[in-house]
Amino acid sequence: MTNKSTFSILFVAQKGKLKANGKAPILARVTVNGEMVHLATRIDVDPDRWLGKECRTPGRSAEDKYINEMLDNYRNVIKNKYNELFFRGEAITAMRLKSILTSRSDEAKRLLVLFDEFNEDYRALIGKETTHKTYTRYLLVRRRLAEFMAAKYKIKDILLSDINTKFINDFYIYLRTVDGKNGHNYHMKMIQRFRTVFKTAKDNGWVTADPFGGFKISMEETHREHLTIDELEVLMSKEMTSERLQRVKDIFVFSCFTFVALTNVCLIINKLQTN
Template sequence: MRSTFKVLFFLKRDKQKKDGSVPVYCRITIDGKEARFGMKKYIDPKLWNIKEGKATGKSAESSEINALLEKTKAGIHKIYRDVQERENTVSAEKVKNIFLGIDSKQYMLLKAFDEHVEEKFNLIGKRIVKSTYHRYYYLRVRLSEFLTEKYHLSDIPLREINYQFIRDFEMYLLTVRGNKQSTIAQYLINLKKIVELAYKNEWIYRNPFINYKIEDEKSERGYLSQREVEILMNWKLDKRLERTRDVFIFCCFTGLSYIDAFKLTKEQIQLSIDGQQWIMGKREKTDMDYFIPMMEIPKKILEKYKNHIFKDGKLLPVKTSIMVNRHLKQIAEICGIKKHLTFHLSRHTFATLTMSKGVSLESVSKMLGHKNIQTTQIYAKMTTEKIGRDMAIFAESIRETERKFVVNF
């Protein structure tokens, strides 16, 4: 059932100033109940049209007041429609309070962010890795800088986050911070998660991301060719670099991420019914199960280090991420590999090489511990070897057709 709704402006003549001007008030009426508030504007009563509820004439004063009244009326009408759409009841007092920004519960962006970041911090080592926490932490830093530089604010109500705010933040990251598009996309994805959480909690009643397209650069995922892997495997290195190289190669043939290789223990190496060794566990990043049959190269690497004692029963000599990345850079230079070696690259290499040798997308997805197969498709690469092999099969299948083809000169 629709309610009766009206917005009127009037003069409060009992509050006349010494110069004769009186304050302009707004009256909101819904279902016969009123709510009033002052417009913080004064006018000469002679310039006021009581019947129309606005200033008369075309003077600068009258034009300024009428423009304010129109803007106020439009804002109140919008609030009324919004509240009516999302709630069963709407009152004049509620509409007034929302318009004046004194709604009983006003949730702030950075305050909500702080609560979320604190929650993420408490989940480190349980459901998320430290890098996930850091992404939210640095996004919070960027938002604070943006609010200060763009709006001169220390925080902003969540309900004021709109399409233009998101667009301005994206431009700030691009032009002021000089971030890459992939970094900007990750920031916006995480901001979207916070805003959608606020929407689900009914702290806001419109999702400003609903029509916002987050652009992400489609960068090619790097990987090593089989030849490059063989070069790394057989190059003579000093003991310090050799250990890091061995772990990297282990991941090239298992698809384990850095953190999962770092935490690999004997309990995760299990035998199947046919006696085959498997690596089984849950991905640290996504908490998804993974099952990886052990090939000879990973087995040989584990055998190499089986008599070494590492902290907490770990099986591999994995250093800190900073040290590992430093080692991998040196290894690439020594071996003449013109690619940026990282443990992401070893994981991409596993996905690419297995699929190029005919392993199905579904199997690779399961071994990588992906939540959905679309993620695996990003990693997969059609190498020239597989394309050549597939086309050779195709050519053989149409050999008879080829023989029947006659070229007339």
């Protein structure tokens, strides 16, 4: 492993390049072994609210606090990528760090591109941390989003920065309209999966706003009926038409008597098969 290089991150407000709204864009100044590069944060600040030495705002107003929070998040994104390269023993330069961060951002500019990347990574966890069934649910959300954008906006994809609370609300209404046989909780879980995928973009600094903050995800209370002992005995005595169905029946009965969730039983079996 290489020796750890000198590394620093400072935020600079470009007060000499004010935008039309009078605000100054903030850049991240990254230095590695004396080599300096600048990264656009896509965050603007009122020049009078910027503390140059502290590299942040006073933090008194809600906007000040929001800017500081976004800068802290962006700092963490840069540090995490630097540490990732370091612990892999790779040579690190400021230019290479910038190239990796900016190219990654370009790849994830659009929603369905981000979804495809997330699903590819998620598929690798099947049998380890998740099940194939859960993986297919993320595929379904991706497919529904593509259908929704084509029907509502006549587009094939959308920039992550263009997604707002109205987009999410319209998507929920679309789900209830085209998939009315399923209830409120089913569609809310689809929105939750959408939020999970979008959160990866926010965690990586590809977007700063959280459009889900204005959308309330709520679940309706449900009451599931359980099988009686007599019903379980009928099931256990039933002859199945194939070995596969017999195995499914045995797993289900085992879950009923042990109170272990069916998904957890499947995960245990998958792990045993791979060992």
